[in-house]
Amino acid sequence: MIYMAVDLHTHTTASDGALSPKQLVAKAINCGLEGIAITDHDTIGGVEEALAAARGKSFIVIPGIEFSTDWNDEEVHVLGYFIDYRNSRLLQLLEKLEESRWRRGQKMVRKLNNAGLTVDWNQVAAMAENGVVGRPHVAQVLVEAGYVSSIAEAFEKYLGKGRPGYVPRFKLTPRDAVREVKNAGGIPVLAHPGLLKRQEKLTEVLTWGFAGIEVYYPEHSKEQTKYFNKLAEQHNLIATGGSDYHGETREKNFLGAATVAKEVVQKLLDLREGRIQWK
Template sequence: MYAPTGPCDLHLHSHYSDGTMSPDELVGFAASIGLSAVSITDHDTMNGQAEALEAGSRHGIEVVTGIEFSIDDGGASHHILGYCFDHADADLSAALVSLAAQRIERARGIVRLLADRGMAVPFEEVLAEAGKGSVGRPHIARVLHRRGYVASVPEAFSRWISDGAPCDVPKTTLPLDDVVGLVRGAGGVAVWAHPGWNVKKSDLLDRFVAAGVRGIEVWHPNHSERIVEAIAAAARERGLVMTGGSDYHFAEIMQADIGEIAAPRESLDSLRREASGGSHLP
């Protein structure tokens, strides 16, 4: 039986993207601290969803499908979360296969730029670091640290591979309309992730809503109390579902532990009501 009440951490990353814990470990820990539900929102992949759903049944905690996409809007990067979708949807799966191939090419490009600066990072080692997951910058950062080129994983990002850093390669993204269409086509709900003060740009928010975004992430480690209040007000004004979570990846860059930032149970109930499909939901 799932706990009917209690907070939900609806923003977690596993080793299927750029986290270090397995879905089973994340779900099990969440159950042990009394969360009522979680969502594994890995970047550009659904590979951990079946494992997470099975773990939820075993650990007695509700798990809803989740994913996180990046989009580019006039040179500005934003993230869109998808929830309550059918993780067997063919169109969504096909789009993710393409994004996975582009992630590998991006990682190869970063490795080449690092080599130009005297930092030998064998690509096979990066792939081994990624394991089952989609290759990303955290895997390169951990190899840089292990090989002694930087003192820490955060230094690898800030000095070499973060956005705009000397060895970064821009990420290939899908347009907003495509992302929302894929999520909704799979019966899910699109949510604007950690908007911060961008929520005050009413034209941007209105454009997202017009594209079919039906929720907004209110509670997040990057959001101060004032930002939370501003986002919640915008959500109420537009009738958007309010979500939240810890955005936990791994300890080295942890801003909040699993469940430390969470959404009320009502958030998940609202997401499930908003989901357009229904037949794929338990």
């Protein structure tokens, strides 16, 4: 029997996923999933295509996002479900984030040039097919130019903090992201809590207005899953889950590797519609 369920964490080519939204929906239907949430990094670019691909089928696509935020040098990811992806304030914010990435990319190239490396901005921009420039793209160009032999080495030698090509990035704080998700009518959920470096701070993080916590996640151990489930109960949070599918490159994170029952989606929806009281 195929286990029917919903994968609440997937990426498309709109950010750093391998499949287009349309391909992803087709694959999910093929896998026997009942639905997916599209949660690209800092963009809603894949949402409309995915919704269109599911139209007329008994398959649910949840418009979502995953914000990368910074909290004291710790990267905290904030998921937003059932966001109004046409919300003008949200769109403005996303534009600002994207712009700052471009500017950051250009700055990195300038700094590398100043350090004596021949790196061409157009080459970097071409790497970012979807327009979202990041350090991995610059790193790839450095590998191709023969300055380093791997992406990891590029970060170590040139792009990491304190290295000659490092440029800090404009980032939201987790609280900003929670606020922005709510402002766009969405439900904020803390992504993969098991990946937080400072686990002892988790209970503090959970007081920042999250409505859910991503309990089920391929990288979480059984013990972690159990513990996060307990936290969800204690803090009155919805326990969500998803695979963080990006393509076939991450073995553990295959599509459907972590899922939730449809009832969880209903809970998120009830919260959005105000049928459950908002904390």
